Amino acid sequence: MVSxxxxxxxxxxxxxxxxxxxxxxxxxxxxxxxxxVILGEQASPQAIADLEEQLGLNEPFFVQYGNYMMDLLRxxxxxxxxxxxxxxxxxxxxxxxxxxxxxxxxxxxxIVGVNAGIISAWKQNSLFDYTSMIIALVGVSxxxxxxGLMQQWVFAQELxxxxxxxxxxxxxxxxxxxxxxxxxxxxxxxxxxxxxxIRHLVLPSIALGTIPMAIIARMTRxxxxxxxxxxxxxxxxxxxxxxxxxIYRHGFKNAVIPVLTVVGLQTGTLLxxxxxxxxxxxxxxxxxxxxxxxxxxxxxxxxxxxxxxxTMFVIINLxxxxxxxxxxxxxxx
Numbered sequence: 001m002v003s004x005x006x007x008x009x010x011x012x013x014x015x016x017x018x019x020x021x022x023x024x025x026x027x028x029x030x031x032x033x034x035x036x037v038i039l040g041e042q043a044s045p046q047a048i049a050d051l052e053e054q055l056g057l058n059e060p061f062f063v064q065y066g067n068y069m070m071d072l073l074r075x076x077x078x079x080x081x082x083x084x085x086x087x088x089x090x091x092x093x094x095x096x097x098x099x100x101x102x103x104x105x106x107x108x109x110x111i112v113g114v115n116a117g118i119i120s121a122w123k124q125n126s127l128f129d130y131t132s133m134i135i136a137l138v139g140v141s142x143x144x145x146x147x148g149l150m151q152q153w154v155f156a157q158e159l160x161x162x163x164x165x166x167x168x169x170x171x172x173x174x175x176x177x178x179x180x181x182x183x184x185x186x187x188x189x190x191x192x193x194x195x196x197x198i199r200h201l202v203l204p205s206i207a208l209g210t211i212p213m214a215i216i217a218r219m220t221r222x223x224x225x226x227x228x229x230x231x232x233x234x235x236x237x238x239x240x241x242x243x244x245x246x247i248y249r250h251g252f253k254n255a256v257i258p259v260l261t262v263v264g265l266q267t268g269t270l271l272x273x274x275x276x277x278x279x280x281x282x283x284x285x286x287x288x289x290x291x292x293x294x295x296x297x298x299x300x301x302x303x304x305x306x307x308x309x310x311t312m313f314v315i316i317n318l319x320x321x322x323x324x325x326x327x328x329x330x331x332x333x
Contacts, residue, residue: 008321015314023307024068026299077307078300082293087304091289095308096179097167098278098285102270104201105209110263113213114252117220117259121228122247132217139214148207148280155203163200165282168193204281208274212266219262223255230254256327264320268313 052058059067071078077087116136120129156164167181168174174181174197175188182201185193227233228251236246275287290305292298 004325005322008318012314012318016311019310019314020069020072020307021065023303023310024065026303026306072307077304080293080298080301082296082298082301087301091286091301091304091308093176093179094284094286094289097283098271098274098287100180100182101201101204101208101274101277101283101285102267104205105270106212106263106267107209108205109209109213109216109266113216114220114259116213117217117222118224118247118252120217120221121224122243124225129221133221136214136217139210140218142210144207144211144276145280147210148204148277151203151207152280162202164203167197167200167283169196172196204277204283207280208270208277212263212270215266216259216262220255220259223258224251227251227255253327257324260320260323260327264316268316271309271312271316 049058057064075088077091079085080087080090083090113136116132120132123129152164155162172193174184174190174193177184177187181197182194185191185197224247228247233246233251236250237243271286274283274285275291277283278285278288279291286305286309290302290309293301293305
């Protein structure tokens with residue numbers, strides 16, 4: 001297991017280098033002079049020359065890339081052109097917000113999707129099966145922005161049960177340490193703020209987790225149907241084991257590999273694809289951070305944001321690969 005883990009980690013090195021090369025090349029793919037694009041057409045030649053020197057654009061490409069890699073190895077992601085702050089310092093609050101939202105969205109998607117898929121396979125061709133699969137089909141097809149707006153209208157505006165936007169009460173800000181509001185409020189003993197943070201998470205988590213939930217439900221059902229038709233399942237049933245034991249202990253354990261693959265892919269997608277949800281619910285996440293940087297032509301932030309999201313996607317895939325070997329040791333061979 002240790003040697004397999006080391007091999008998988010070493011295989012990530014060329015992937016990460018390739019990602020850094022692609023993200024760094026973005027600024028060089030801009031038509032015309034990148035410095036002039038950033039400063040605008042009315043910028044003076046001296047201002048353009050100063051910015052080119054500041055960004056290192058007057059050096060050969062591979063010299064620039066080498067300097068960029070050296071900065072990355074030191075943990076320096078560059079400086080925002082808009083705020084003049086170090087990106088490595090200002091990006092963490094946004095990244096923590098997205099990670100918190102993604103965690104609760106995937107928690108909702110896994111709990112609902114896995115159980116719906118298992119019960120649908122167990123009760124194949126029943127009313128529950130047809131209903132859940134129709135809901136899953138609607139969930140895959142439903143635009144996130146429409147679902148989010150409908151949630152705000154029904155649960156925030158009409159019923160007043162949940163807040164429509166934000167992470168917390170602006171009149172009672174959270175004292176941040178980790179920037180994960182749930183953790184910070186618990187550490188500070190502010191249970192009222194914890195409840196407020198949870199209430200703010202409900203609507204965006206459901207909106208963001210609806211599509212993954214539908215995909216997980218369909219994949220779980222398909223995988224479970226194949227397993228439940230196996231000979232060893234009939235043998236276990238013949239021995240008098242309870243259906244709960246047959247389905248969850250023996251059946252789902254052997255059907256979990258495809259489901260785990262979908263969960264890993266969807267988690268990585270949510271980390272980088274939550275821009276619509278974060279915009280609708282005014283959630284200050286990494287998606288909004290990069291989106292605002294695109295509007296402001298803050299290319300160092302765009303490069304860093306893309307690299308961070310891609311790196312997290314790769315790390316999640318590594319975790320999924322390692323979980324494969326834990327669930328089924330034959331895979332590592």
